[in-house]
Amino acid sequence: MSEQVLRAEKADAADELAGVRERFVLDTASDHAAGAAGVYLDGNSLGALPAHVPGRVEDVVRRQWGELRIRSWDESGWWTAPERIGDRIAPLVGAAAGQIVVGDSTSVNVFKALVGAVRLAGEGRDEILVDATTFPTDGYIAESAARLTGCVLRPVTPAEVPAALGGRTAAVLLNHVDYRTGRLHDLPALTAAVRAAGAVSVWDLCHSAGALPVGLDEHGVDLAVGCTYKYLNGGPGSPAYLYVRQGLQDSFDSPLPGWNSHTEPFGMRPEYEPAAGAVRGRVGTPDILSMLALEAALEVWEGVTVDAVRAKSLALTDFFLECVEAYLPAGRVDCVTPVAHEERGSQIALRCPDAGDVMRRLIERGVVGDFRHPDVLRFGFTPLYVGFADVERAARVLGEVVRRP
Ligand SMILES: Cc1ncc(COP(=O)(O)O)c(C=O)c1O
Structure with missing residues (x-):
């Protein structure tokens, strides 16, 4: 041997x-x-299936949908699932409850976060810094977000960020772990530098959440997004999440203000009035089957x-x-x-x-x-x-x- x-x-x-x-x-x-x-070393693309998830999904489909039908929006907790599951993810990324909402893809949440970040940064700031080595979707979305907000997009490596920051920087979009090389970037130091420059930080946690401590609250991260199908084992295409730091929630102005983020969604009012808290990051009807598969999958973290x-x-x-x-x-x-x-x-x-x-x-x-x-x-x-x-x-x-x- x-x-x-x-x-x-x-x-x-x-x-x-x-x-x-x-x-x-x-x-x-x-x-x-x-x-x-076999040896499965691809959990950074698609996490393995937790053994109890099929039974739970079957219950969601057969009983909650099949028998309770529309009643499940209340009785099975479907309507509040995005915030409830956000609170379940929160301790895994070092966030207190009430700051994470689950839904949509990572790409869509990058869009919400980045446009929201530029709006938070305010007048006179017209530049977005984006990780030049980023997973491509973040770069594509950042380019569109820049055009929509009238900003200039500047690709820089994470190491170049401190020197690139200035009075014009509105937002900085970074990856916590590089998808190709596996390099872990210095989230505490970079977040502090972005903050000191008066800009808003947006972190993509796809390759770190569930694999290592993130410390969102501790390090003062402004906004963050991540997927749940890698180290969180939520299943293929399981919904992503959006973190908005508590202190920014009241001024967060989502570029996708769907009815689910309205303060009174069933009031059916023509004017938009955003809800308080993490709910403001919601858009439309949540994808319940994927979302509840994810909720079940998160139980593997018990005692870990x-x-x-x-x-x-x-x-x-x-x-x-x-x-x-x-x-x-x-x-x-x-x-x-x-x-x-x-x-x-x-x-x-x-x-x-x-x-x-x-x-x-x-x-x-x-x-x-x-x-x-x-x-x-x-x-x-x-x-x-x-x-x-x-x-x-x-x-x-x-x-x-x-x-x-
Ligand atoms: C860093 C990073 N961001 C975003 C994505 C993909 O986003 P979406 O969930 O929209 O497909 C990935 C997918 O692997 C990724 O690694």
């Missing part, structure tokens, strides 16, 4: 989150011809702290890097994820020219990560269900794949 296999066994035996894995539906050894269980998740995430990614070094020929892949813990999210990205082909063959062998154009192998580590033996096996199979033509 290799040193790495023994180390994995020991680490799994000492893992305080090991039992949480049973809350998920994952492959077993019999699912694969090779006789070994984000700090424990972070500690395990760092141990898993450290161990993966060590195994890659032990099992792969030197120089065959280049790690683009920072080695320093304070700069690392919960993924490892390895660069090699034939990454697309390597990932295809890895998936054939039951090791599922993903490929990001043009040359990145991306492996996401969800501490709730990934163990150290998984990590060892993934790196070993990667070593075998890259050795074979």
Whole structure:
């Protein structure tokens, strides 16, 4: 047995989150011809299914919709689900209750947040800074938000933000963790710099929420958005969320003031009067089936702290890097994820020219990560269900794949 296999066994035996894995539906050894269980390292794209969710969704469909029908808007709590589930996500991102509302996609929430941020910044500020390395949708939406608000859009890397801030900066849109490299940006320092310049911060938490502490309230973040289908395991296309800091809620002016955000939605009044609180971030009728699947999925967090998740995430990614070094020929892949813990999210990205082909063959062998154009192998580590033996096996199979033509 290799040193790495023994180390994995020991680490799994000492893992305080090991039992949480049973809350998920994952492959077993019999699912694969090779006789070994698959390894799922793609929870940073689509989190695995919590085992109790199908039964809960069935109840929502058969009983709440099938039997109670329209009564469920009140009796099953459908109408208030966006705020209720927002409060459930809040402790995972370091927010007090009443500041997060769930609904729409991340892209739509980026639009609400960014246009809302420019409106909050007020007169005389006509520049939006956007993370030049951002996931593309944020960049596309920022370009449109800039045109709509009469702002100039300036793409800068997060490291360049402090120097780029000035009296004209209205809003700054940043990613907490870079989707391609897995780099964790310094949210406390960047938020403080944006605040000091008199601008409004907007953070995209897609790759950090559920994987590491965010500390939205503690660090004075103004606005934030994130998806729920990655480390929050809400399911394919599960609704995203919008955080508006409490102190800004009364002046938040949503560019999508749908009837669900009205102070009296059933008053059917022709004039718009925004509701107080997080509800102001709502737009139209919530997508109840996805939303209640997400609500059920969030129960896997019972008894789990984000700090424990972070500690395990760092141990898993450290161990993966060590195994890659032990099992792969030197120089065959280049790690683009920072080695320093304070700069690392919960993924490892390895660069090699034939990454697309390597990932295809890895998936054939039951090791599922993903490929990001043009040359990145991306492996996401969800501490709730990934163990150290998984990590060892993934790196070993990667070593075998890259050795074979
Ligand atoms: C950082 C980031 N922002 C936004 C998105 C996608 O947004 P949407 O939920 O609108 O598809 C992703 C998807 O992976 C992402 O990684």
